[in-house]
Amino acid sequence: MATEVRLPRLGQGMESGTIVKWLKSEGDQVEKGEPLYELDTDKVTQEVEADASGVLLKIAVPEGEVEVGRTIGVIGEQGETVEVSAEPAAPAPEPQRAERAAPPEPAATPIRESSGNGRIKASPLARRIARERGIELSAVAGTGPEGRVVAEDVERATAPSVPQPAAPTPTPLPVSQDVEVVQLNSMRKTIARRLTEAWEAPVFQLGITVDMVRALQVRQRLVEIHGDGAKPTISDLLTKVCAAALMRNRAVNALYKGDAVELWPTANIGIAVAVPNGLVVPVIQSCERKTIAEIAAVRADLVERARGGSLRQGDLDGGTFTISNLGMFGIERFIAVLNPPQTAILAVGSTEEKPVVVDGEVVVRPRLELTLTCDHRAIDGATGARFLGDVKTFIEEPGLAL
């Protein structure tokens, strides 16, 4: 019995993915659990494992973007004939995406023969025309030598019959030779889409300056105690402190879902990590139950894998609050953009020696500026202020977080 390989939904809100390449060729023996293809989603590039054993009879989609549920290949027994159903397997409806235009009818276009390694053979001109007109090369049958897609094939292929909403005009801009044009990769597209979404939220910011004397002492002790593992940082301490403050201010540990606000029981804190071509926000789950050393260990692993490009979808899901720290760049204060559907994000600056008045005397103390961005649809000023006040208290007197 042949098993259809369908594009899985790997995380909340995933609607489509881009097949980067197949790790098996048609005719190859495949074992269940073996990496089958590389998938680029909104958040990560990862290897997807086969969920059946047998022979990879057909690669229906050698590369390119595919909606969740669409059949992309077939695993079965040697010699079995297969037909690929072009319909996506009834993907779970996404109400907030209802306005999105239906995808082009894939049945109308023949699925071209795969060249074996998953790469589509197409001439540079064919690729350029396809790119300019928004035509998916994988859906174009190649008539050139060895099935190569040539310009004529793309010219023949009709563009999607359903007009894409707000499709940019394909008119090429006059680009001077000095201008380097960098096409958005899937991660940058996600960043652009999600942050544009975030811009729609009515946000306000709250700023506060905290004294770091005690926090630095605590951190110093933690490093002495846990010197052999991942060295706890001020960021880890902040993560722990925020978790404690979130548990006392549940309204801030929330997701805004249009007609409802979900108050979460655990503080799942996302850490914004700069990676070579963008930004990812892996999540440390249940920080309220973890020690700072445990948080440091999880954080070190996530950051290392984020930079190495080997995060899994699960590493990025379930966040309820985000911390973005640019202190290491010497930034004293900044305003972070909301990470929807989360309702708050904390921007952390650098710890700086500053003159402050203590008991009527001007003294020099290490100071840190925190800026909280809140979604006003879910959080009011006083709620945010109480949370931020708790964060300040816990940093200045860590014992009170107990």
Add this chain to the structure above:
Amino acid sequence: MPELSFREAVRDALSRAMRQDDDVFIMGEDIAEMGGSMGVTLGMLEEFGPERVRNTPISEMALAGAAIGAAMQGMRPVAEIMYEDFLTLATEQIVNQAAKHRYMSGGQVTVPVTFRTQGGAGWSPGAQHAQQLEAWFVHIPGLKVVFPSTPTDVRGLLWSSIYDDNPVVFFEHRTLYGLKEEVPEELEPIPLGQARVHRAGEDVTVIATGRLVHEALAAAEGAEQEGLSVEVVDPRTLQPLDEDALISSVKKTNRCVVAHEAVTRMGFGAEIAAIVQYGAFDWLDAPIERVGSKFTPLPFAPIMEDWVVPDAGDVLDAVRRTVGRT
């Protein structure tokens, strides 16, 4: 308009330059009384005398060196290397001396010498008298390299080569000497570095040099019978090269065939293919095809020579491959 053969066109350019300018003279093996092995300079001794039409000893190194020396002293010599194959003997002088002196003297010395030579297959000359070595010389900074294919072009380009202040290696194809064409009454100099579109077309660009220009034109006729429109472009000057003309032609046709008689491997066509793929990458609808001789010394036996050396049929096959017809 007078009709001139390719041979007469070369002679015409030399004679006109020598009449106009006392600094121009010619030298080479048996070029005086005998008129050169190909008869190009026949009759010039009578007009210009032995001072300016000089026979040299049978030493390409010596005659090339003497020409370079004269050029550095302010003359505009045209030295004939009897066979292209014998350029190998003069290579030290051309590559290490002629090409370098202007650069090494910081521009204080110029070397306005022209080395005329001829070569090419098609008459059973065997392995040592028909090589096409233009790729050797286009690789050398400091040299200009010209390879004309018609009487009009050879006349106008030889003139520009003589009056260029840099050393020029000037290739003539043996089998083209008899080719006749009406040429303008007045010699019109053709600037070095300007390609010529021999035939406009829409589907495939054939970039050809020397004899292969004519093979390409014949192939274009054949292709037309099959409904394919072929554009034939002759760079004419290989160094400097009119890259813009080649790239813009391929941007129009989206397909490219490069054709020369020299062996394909590491040939001048490889450089053209590289330039075209870089300049017209997003316009290419098929891999660039190369047409050239098979990678072997030229066989003496005519039937084998025919098999090794490319002709119009090979160009047409390549044209068909670019449009997916095989």
